[in-house]
Amino acid sequence: MNFDLQYMLEISLQIAKYIPITLVLAIVSMVLAIIIGLVVALIRNSNIFGITHVAALYISLFRGMPTLVQLFIIYYGLPQLFPSLTTMDAIMAAIIGFSLKESSYLAEIFRAGLNSVDKGQMEAGLATGMKRVQIYSRIILPQAALNALPATGNTFISLIKETSLAFTLGITELFAEGKMIASANMRFFETYLVVGLIYWLLVILYSWIQKYLEIWLSKPLRR
């Protein structure tokens, strides 16, 4: 069989050098997406007339377009309208694209998480003379975080893998490096298998972190 294990081991290290780029793309985008998603979820949950519809439109728009199309609009399209954006580097464009995309998913996840917290928690806070902002930040968000964690984790796992789309903007990350090595050596199966296994490894690593995060967050709720 035409399969070279020795070659696989050799290129593994070479490809693994690009793990940091993939992680930067995934983690920075995720942090931004969490911030934007939380704001959108809170707005969507507020009863302020008009703004809730804007939030709903935001979610619908960014959830409704393929990630690849969004990346192209941002990186190749926007500089046409705003020439000053021609200097925008590809990594920045990718991070903007990913965080807008993921934030629209997270907004819905966070909204469900917030709504899953018992209404009595807010009432108890108000009745003891706390302000809404204080109740949200100290009582409701920590409880909502636990409820939203599994779905948020899934979103992050998808994001780790979606960062491979960044190669279309000319960013050399895990997948792009694999693609180049594969073409150079004409060993497609082994190379892409290594790339796939590295993504898998990253996802396993994250799942393990999430497990401990969940244990830590659910500490107060265990009997």
Next chain:
Amino acid sequence: MINVRNLTKHFDKKQVLNDINLDIKTGEVVAIIGPSGSGKSTLLRCLNLLEKPNSGTIEINDVKLDTQKYKARDAYQLRQQTAMVFQHYNLFKNKTALKNVIEALLVSKKMKKEEAIQIGEDLLKRVGLEKQAKQYPATLSGGQQQRVSIARALAVKPHAILFDEPTSALDPELVNEVLQVIRELAKEDTTMVIVTHEMQFAKEVADHVIFMADGHIIEQGTPEQVIDHSLNPRTQRFLRQMGDESDVAAR
């Protein structure tokens, strides 16, 4: 002192509170009784604006509020005057018993941590739960949770404490430990408004009893007047029903 004038509240088209007038003196213990759906819990929840009344004025300890035009800051001011004990305790699930008690002290009263902890520990001791200070609500029994929630209400030194059926969600054997804590408070001139189904308890702790039905205050007076010697047929019918139920329970 709590004064309520011409308070009304309706949910959609259903009138829940009908022109309610109420005067509660400082240090007085008032029990509100009545059949379910009579509006007694809604009345209590209007006093701290957890329900938004449709009209009327509420005055608690010099903070006066017109329910038809008030700002968020006015609501905040009014809520500072009271604390509430809920039927389902509503303890902060992500905080320990002690943290539940001192949360408002740290956050709203900006008290120093050591000072707040001292007050919190004293209050937990007072409700007999000093050993449970570090436990989370999920690990406490219903009666213990309700006692923590009473300590939480006391911590902010409110002008009045509002009790919304504090024992209705408890297993029968846990009711008394909670009532005992409230009895102690009643002795100490704490102003309290208690919505309750425990007639015997109401008779025992209340200075004043209000009977409500269909969104109206039907009758009010001393416990003897309202519970023992009511001349009002509506009150009599309600008390008879309650009596029958407790007979059944006793058997």
